[in-house]
Amino acid sequence: xxxxxxxxxxxxxxxxTDTDIRKSFHQQLDDIKHDIVRMAAIVTEAVPQGTAVLxxxxxxxxxxxxxxxxxxxxxxxDTEERCYxxxxxxxxxxxxxxxxVTALRMxxxxxxxxxxxxxIAKGARRIYGTTFPPRMRGLITQMGxxxxxxxxxxxxxxxEHDDGKAAALPDLDDRLDALHKDYIQEIFETHGREELxxxxxVQLALIGRYYERIGDHAVNIGERVRxxxxxxxxxxxxxxREAARRQTDPPHIEPAD
Amino acid sequence: MVRDSFSAxxxxxxxxxxxxAVRVDQNLERMREVLATGNGDVxxxxxxxxxxIDAMNVSLTERCYELMAREAPVASDLRFVVxxxxxxxxxxxxxxxxxxxxxxxxxxxxxxAGEHTYDILLSMADLAVGQFRTxxxxxxxxxxxxxxxxxxxxxxxxPTTEQLMRELLRLEGPDAVAxxxxxxxxxQALDRIADHAAIIGARLRYLLTGNxxxxxxxxx
Numbered sequence: 001x002x003x004x005x006x007x008x009x010x011x012x013x014x015x016x017t018d019t020d021i022r023k024s025f026h027q028q029l030d031d032i033k034h035d036i037v038r039m040a041a042i043v044t045e046a047v048p049q050g051t052a053v054l055x056x057x058x059x060x061x062x063x064x065x066x067x068x069x070x071x072x073x074x075x076x077x078d079t080e081e082r083c084y085x086x087x088x089x090x091x092x093x094x095x096x097x098x099x100x101v102t103a104l105r106m107x108x109x110x111x112x113x114x115x116x117x118x119x120i121a122k123g124a125r126r127i128y129g130t131t132f133p134p135r136m137r138g139l140i141t142q143m144g145x146x147x148x149x150x151x152x153x154x155x156x157x158x159x160e161h162d163d164g165k166a167a168a169l170p171d172l173d174d175r176l177d178a179l180h181k182d183y184i185q186e187i188f189e190t191h192g193r194e195e196l197x198x199x200x201x202v203q204l205a206l207i208g209r210y211y212e213r214i215g216d217h218a219v220n221i222g223e224r225v226r227x228x229x230x231x232x233x234x235x236x237x238x239x240x241r242e243a244a245r246r247q248t249d250p251p252h253i254e255p256a257d
Numbered sequence: 258m259v260r261d262s263f264s265a266x267x268x269x270x271x272x273x274x275x276x277x278a279v280r281v282d283q284n285l286e287r288m289r290e291v292l293a294t295g296n297g298d299v300x301x302x303x304x305x306x307x308x309x310i311d312a313m314n315v316s317l318t319e320r321c322y323e324l325m326a327r328e329a330p331v332a333s334d335l336r337f338v339v340x341x342x343x344x345x346x347x348x349x350x351x352x353x354x355x356x357x358x359x360x361x362x363x364x365x366x367x368x369x370a371g372e373h374t375y376d377i378l379l380s381m382a383d384l385a386v387g388q389f390r391t392x393x394x395x396x397x398x399x400x401x402x403x404x405x406x407x408x409x410x411x412x413x414x415x416p417t418t419e420q421l422m423r424e425l426l427r428l429e430g431p432d433a434v435a436x437x438x439x440x441x442x443x444x445q446a447l448d449r450i451a452d453h454a455a456i457i458g459a460r461l462r463y464l465l466t467g468n469x470x471x472x473x474x475x476x477x
Binding site: 081084087088091093097098101104105108184187188191192196198199201202205206209 | 322325326329331332335336339342346422425426428431433434435437438441442445469
């Protein structure tokens with residue numbers, strides 16, 4: 001496999017300094033882990049802020065959240081590049097290799113989760129002035145709490161190398177999915193009672209999906225943690241499903257939300 | 258000699274990724290058929306095919322990890338293996354999104370209830386499939402020009418998505434929100450398919466040039 005950039009290093013500039021090279025491999029890996037946790041903490045704190053912005057119609061807070069995403073993007077790019085440098089210069093094996101590959105994939109999960117919080121803030125701006133019925137407020141609050149909780153548990157699992165905690169995430173995510181279904185139903189019913197304009201209904205449906213997807217990203221992070229700790233590959237889930245299905249009935253298509 | 262054999266393995270890996278992309282493309286075609294006809298049987302075929310795609314993802318991901326551990330690749334070879342890992346993730350997500358639309362088969366009547374929004378959805382499906390096919394061609398040929406075009410297209414779907422949103426707000430009647438929510442589910446999935454195709458282009462551009470500035474294109 002040859003490319004136009006053959007003969008170069010991974011293309012990462014600037015090259016590592018002497019100090020960087022002297023720094024031990026594990027110190028560099030720890031730095032990367034530290035930045036991943038920092039990124040995750042930013043998202044975990046941003047989720048409840050996004051919920052508050054939405055429910056309180058806080059335009060100033062929405063703007064702050066949208067601008068704060070730039071820091072997350074910068075950190076993501078920087079962390080990804082350092083992962084590549086480590087891979088190229090240190091040629092790690094076994095568990096160290098798994099740690100770097102995990103870090104690489106976690107960066108994009110966290111960065112995309114941050115984008116979803118930005119989407120919630122933008123959605124809040126679009127429906128500024130909307131009054132939420134009490135049940136809908138309650139469901140939004142619960143979805144915000146559940147998605148932030150999932151994210152926190154996923155990162156705890158990463159920090160503590162706890163594959164048991166990581167493996168519990170899909171079951172925890174079921175609760176968020178159930179809340180999301182109730183929430184969509186509530187949008188239908190509120191609109192049916194003529195208490196919600198279609199403009200707000202459409203935006204609220206989108207916002208519900210954003211919470212649901214933050215939960216999905218937390219589950220993905222949990223899968224990567226399991227790989228890092230045990231070598232178990234999350235992609236096995238699909239293969240296992242395929243094997244099981246071939247011994248059972250054809251799939252049933254559920255009506256979508 | 259050892260490096261020659263490694264090089265052949267990387268070439269094989271590139272071809273296998275292409276095969277997986279073709280399978281995803283087939284499911285995109287099924288998705289489009291479900292959207293056009295509401296045929297639930299085609300949706301079932303798509304669900305089964307997606308598990309085959311997942312199985313390919315397993316075996317190719319494992320091969321990447323094995324190659325990294327065994328060969329400790331450097332320079333463009335390392336860039337290739339990590340890029341394959343990234344592209345596999347994107348392909349798998351495109352497959353999931355195609356399935357999300359196909360699974361709307363039972364809600365097809367509701368989707369069609371919004372005359373204009375339904376037409377826009379069909380256009381979005383054409384655009385999304387078109388973007389993905391460009392990504393597939395770019396990967397097959399390892400074509401920098403196509404990759405660059407894709408990466409630059411960025412949010413090519415945005416005007417159509419905005420048009421969809423405008424039309425959704427004009428829906429009327431008791432089923433308006435129900436129709437809007439289903440249409441949104443499909444529209445968002447199609448928008449994201451196009452976005453993932455652009456990310457594949459950006460990743461390929463980084464792979465072919467080695468320029469890390471291109472990594473920033475993947476950050477949204």
